[in-house]
Amino acid sequence: MTDALKVAATRAPLxxxxxxxxxxxxxxxxxxxxxxxxxxxxxxxxxxxxxIFANFITPQNPYDLAQLDIMEGMHPPGASNFDGSKxxxxxxxxxxxxxxxAIVFGLRMSLxxxxxxxxxxxxxxxxxxxxxxxxxxxxxxxxMRVVDLQLSFPAILVxxxxxxxxxxxxxxxxxxxxxxxxxYYARTVRGTALVERRKEYIEAAAxxxxxxxxxxxRHLLPNCLPPLIVVATVQVANAIALxxxxxxxxxxxxxxxxxxxxxxxxxxxxMLSGKYWISFFPGVALLVTIVAINLVGDQLRDILNPxxxx
Amino acid sequence: xxxxxxRRLGQSLFVVAAMAVLVFVGVYAIGNPIDIMIxxxxxxxxxxxxxARLGLDKPMWEQFxxxxxxxxxxDLGRSFxxxxxxxGLILSKLPATLELAFLALLFAVFxxxxxxxxxxxxxxxxxxxxxxxxxIMGFSLPNFWQGMMLILLFAVxxxxxxxxxxxxxxxxxxxxxxxxxxxxxxxxxxxxxxxxLFKTSLVxxxxxxxxxxxxxxxxxxxxxxxxxxxRRIVLVHILKNILIPVVTVLGLELGNMIAFAVVxxxxxxxxxxGKLLIDSIQLLDRPVVVAYLMLTVIMFIIINLAVDxxxxxxxxxxxxxxxxx
Numbered sequence: 001m002t003d004a005l006k007v008a009a010t011r012a013p014l015x016x017x018x019x020x021x022x023x024x025x026x027x028x029x030x031x032x033x034x035x036x037x038x039x040x041x042x043x044x045x046x047x048x049x050x051x052i053f054a055n056f057i058t059p060q061n062p063y064d065l066a067q068l069d070i071m072e073g074m075h076p077p078g079a080s081n082f083d084g085s086k087x088x089x090x091x092x093x094x095x096x097x098x099x100x101x102a103i104v105f106g107l108r109m110s111l112x113x114x115x116x117x118x119x120x121x122x123x124x125x126x127x128x129x130x131x132x133x134x135x136x137x138x139x140x141x142x143x144m145r146v147v148d149l150q151l152s153f154p155a156i157l158v159x160x161x162x163x164x165x166x167x168x169x170x171x172x173x174x175x176x177x178x179x180x181x182x183x184y185y186a187r188t189v190r191g192t193a194l195v196e197r198r199k200e201y202i203e204a205a206a207x208x209x210x211x212x213x214x215x216x217x218r219h220l221l222p223n224c225l226p227p228l229i230v231v232a233t234v235q236v237a238n239a240i241a242l243x244x245x246x247x248x249x250x251x252x253x254x255x256x257x258x259x260x261x262x263x264x265x266x267x268x269x270x271m272l273s274g275k276y277w278i279s280f281f282p283g284v285a286l287l288v289t290i291v292a293i294n295l296v297g298d299q300l301r302d303i304l305n306p307x308x309x310x
Numbered sequence: 311x312x313x314x315x316x317r318r319l320g321q322s323l324f325v326v327a328a329m330a331v332l333v334f335v336g337v338y339a340i341g342n343p344i345d346i347m348i349x350x351x352x353x354x355x356x357x358x359x360x361x362a363r364l365g366l367d368k369p370m371w372e373q374f375x376x377x378x379x380x381x382x383x384x385d386l387g388r389s390f391x392x393x394x395x396x397x398g399l400i401l402s403k404l405p406a407t408l409e410l411a412f413l414a415l416l417f418a419v420f421x422x423x424x425x426x427x428x429x430x431x432x433x434x435x436x437x438x439x440x441x442x443x444x445x446i447m448g449f450s451l452p453n454f455w456q457g458m459m460l461i462l463l464f465a466v467x468x469x470x471x472x473x474x475x476x477x478x479x480x481x482x483x484x485x486x487x488x489x490x491x492x493x494x495x496x497x498x499x500x501x502x503x504x505x506x507l508f509k510t511s512l513v514x515x516x517x518x519x520x521x522x523x524x525x526x527x528x529x530x531x532x533x534x535x536x537x538x539x540x541r542r543i544v545l546v547h548i549l550k551n552i553l554i555p556v557v558t559v560l561g562l563e564l565g566n567m568i569a570f571a572v573v574x575x576x577x578x579x580x581x582x583x584g585k586l587l588i589d590s591i592q593l594l595d596r597p598v599v600v601a602y603l604m605l606t607v608i609m610f611i612i613i614n615l616a617v618d619x620x621x622x623x624x625x626x627x628x629x630x631x632x633x634x635x
Contacts, residue, residue, distance in 0.1 A: 149325060152614045157569040157606060161329075164591055164599050165336025241452050248454045249576055249588050264455055268577075272473060276462055283455035291450045 030303045037299030044292040051108035058101035059086065063256070072096035074270070077277050091277040093266060099277060102263055103285050109259035110286070113170065114240035117177035122232050124178065125185025130224060132186070133193030134216050144190065147183040155180045159242060163251040173252050177239050188231050192224040226304040233297035237290045244286055260286040318618065322611045329607045330381070334374050337596050337603075364390060377600075386604060387597030391590070396601040400583055405485045406476060407582035410501055410574070411567045413489065415560060417506035418513050423556060425510075426517025427544065433522065441514060448511030453570065457504040457577035464500060472497050474579035501578040505571060509563055513556055520552030527551075565613045569606065 032038055050057065060067050072081050077091040077099075090099035132143040150158065162176040196202065197220065205215045244261025246252035253259050258266065260282045267278025344361060352360075361367050365376065380387065386397045429441040465473035477497035479486035488494030524530060525548065533543045572584030579585070583602065590598040 145321075153607075153610055154566045154569040156572065157610070160572065160587070161333065161603050161607075164603065165332065237450075244452055245454055245573055249573065251588075251591060261452075261454075264458065268458060271458060271462055272466060274466055276466070279455070279458055280462070283452065283459070286452055286455065287450065290452070291447075294446070294450055 027303065031299060034299050034302075037295055040292045040295035040299075043288070044296055047107060047289055047292065048111060050104055051111045054104045054108045058098070058104050060098045060101040062097045062102040062105050069096045074275060076275075077281075090281045093263075093278045094270065099281055102258065103260070103282050106258050106260040106263045106282055107285055107289065109170075109253060109257055110240050110243060110261070110289070113174055113177065113243050113253070113259065114236050117174045117239050117243075118181065118232055118236045120174075121178040121181035121235075122185050122228065125182035126189050126221070126224075126228060128182070129186035129189035130193050130216055130221050133190045133197060134212070134220060140190075143186065147186050150183045151187070155238075155242060156245065159246055160249075160251065163246060168251060168254055170253050170257060173243055173246060176246075177243060180242070181235055181239060184231055184235060185228060188227055189221075189224050192227055193220055196220055196223045230297060230301045230304055233293060233300055237293040237297065240286070240293075241290055260289075314622065315619065318615055322615055325611060326604075326608060330378065330604065331374075333600050333603045334377055335370070337599050338370060338373065381604070386601035389590075389595055389598045391593055391595045391598075396597040397605070399598060400586060400602055400605060403581060403583045403586050405487065406580060407568060407571050407575070407584060409487060409489060410498065410505060410580060410582060411564060411571060413498055413502040414505035414509065414567060415564065417502055418509035419556070419560065421506070422510040422513025423517045423549075423552070426514040427521050427549070427552070429514065430518040430521025431525070431544065433518075442518070445511040445514040448507050448514075451507065453504065453508060454573050454577050456507060457501070457574060460500045460504055461577070471500055473500075474577075476581055501574050501580050504577065505567060505574045508570070509560070509567065512559065512563070516556050516559060517552055520555060521548055524548045524551045562613070562617060565610055568609075 031041075055061065062068075069081075072088075072092055073094050073096040075081075075088050075092040078087065078089060079091065080087050086098075088098050088100070090103065092098055093102065128143055132140040158180050159176045162179060163172060166172040166175065202215065202219060205219045210219075243252060243259060244264070247259050247261035248265045250265070253262055255262065263282035264279045264286070267275070267280075267282070271279050344357065344364075344366065358367075365373060368376070377387065384397065385395070388394065389396045389399050392399055425441050429438040432438045461473045464471040475497055476486075476488050477494040478491040479488050479494055480490040481487075482490070488498050530543060530547055533547050534540075538547075568583070571580075571582060572587060574580065575582045575585040576588050586598065587602045589595075590602070
């Protein structure tokens with residue numbers, strides 16, 4: 001009972017906002033109701049900024065071989081270099097790479113691959129799904145059969161098949177992640193679009209003799225977006241985890257452009273001799289990234305789910 | 311029902327055929343295994359003899375035709391590296407993978423169900439909240455990193471468990487099994503925990519949702535009104551009813567676990583099918599890669615077909631909608 005009162009009390013200002021302010025302000029206010037989600041969003045944005053500006057903030061460019069000194073290899077965290085001019089806060093790997101710099105660059109790779117593949121898969125899956133729902137009939141049946149078929153296999157298996165076929169490389173990983181993900185979006189958007197299609201505004205648009213293209217992409221699609229946003233957020237995290245797993249298995253990104261997963265794999269051999277830092281810190285970075293994105297996704301789901309609307 | 315079954319079988323055959331083309335063409339188009347398998351100072355004659363022996367001198371369509379012909383007879387080619395029958399090689403690694411998957415499944419059930427029930431019975435208690443936070447972590451932790459941290463903790467720092475390998479095995483009907491020896495069990499523990507963590511988190515969520523729903527049902531209220539001990543209500547009335555979804559989902563997830571075993575086996579150097587696949591991809595051992603992928607695809611198709619048939623038998627609504635389609 002007291003719980004219910006407390007909830008009502010915190011929601012009261014929200015409701016006042018809801019009819020005065022625009023939808024985006026209301027959305028922001030609802031999101032801010034959970035401090036954990038706000039912190040997670042701030043963390044995710046910080047990580048994204050770190051990744052974007054990696055070149056300017058890291059003490060070393062881990063790809064520039066001229067900056068690496070093999071004599072500086074395998075320093076534990078907090079150790080200084082030979083003349084004491086630099087401190088390796090997270091240690092160095094076997095080639096004398098500063099782990100902190102390598103992690104920030106790895107983060108750039110992981111986030112970049114995850115975000116890019118999600119955006120492309122989202123566009124592709126969204127278009128296919130909304131077309132299936134709008135036209136129905138045989139087009140719908142054929143598309144959804146392919147979607148069902150693909151979703152009946154685990155994502156990691158599909159990705160392994162594709163990479164065994166395509167070979168290694170950043171572009172190939174992105175292609176594999178797109179193919180793995182598109183079906184989720186197609187299924188999600190189709191479900192929503194089937195409901196939206198029967199509503200009056202679509203009928204009205206059809207009565208105005210607007211073109212199919214205009215009805216689908218200007219009227220139907222925008223109204224199917226909310227559940228897609230939730231799926232896309234969670235999928236970015238899944239894509240990052242999957243890419244890390246594939247790179248760890250040695251079928252993902254090439255060794256010259258390590259992502260977080262490959263950094264972890266590089267430390268595997270040294271872990272058994274107690275040199276934990278090469279694998280440990282990239283793993284923490286990966287975990288923090290995934291948890292932050294998932295928490296944002298959870299909150300978005302709560303806000304955008306009409307069943308939980310009070 | 312029969313029409314539905316036939317239609318599904320036809321579809322499944324089509325998928326297998328499509329996969330065969332995709333996998334074969336893809337896998338055979340990458341790299342040249344000759345570079346890896348023959349020492350660079352081998353003479354031209356030796357090289358050509360090896361190429362002819364492996365059948366790599368024939369055009370690709372002919373190789374594919376031979377592959378299909380042999381595959382229909384249950385022969386998926388010979389491993390370039392081990393020089394044995396690829397299918398037999400994979401099947402010889404199957405017991406190790408299955409053993410691991412089953413132990414992980416046991417962990418998932420016997421840890422997940424009780425924890426999920428506690429979280430479902432007392433959702434606002436500290437224990438309940440801790441369990442749910444733990445299950446979110448279980449979903450987010452990258453599987454391979456979590457495995458490496460298990461090794462770091464238990465094998466490197468505390469030195470209580472081995473870091474990899476399979477340990478002593480006992481031969482049962484000609485199949486080596488690890489879980490019958492103490493040494494084998496100690497080798498299995500970490501990989502099984504690693505493989506189980508994700509599923510345990512899933513079972514916790516299922517059991518929690520089921521418990522919360524079942525606690526509100528009339529039969530639980532009635533049992534309470536009869537004056538039954540809370541212990542009996544939880545262990546008999548609620549437990550039985552939440553097991554149905556848990557068992558269904560876990561049955562479906564067993565295939566998933568075999569696919570995910572690729573990661574666990576690589577981390578713990580467990581000599582199963584998954585590790586064989588990864589090693590074969592690195593060594594360009596094409597027949598093994600093709601055979602593994604075909605075998606797994608067929609396995610999944612059979613699982614999916616069986617599940618659909620089962621639903622069809624159990625749920626009249628599915629039968630009706632399929633009959634109309």
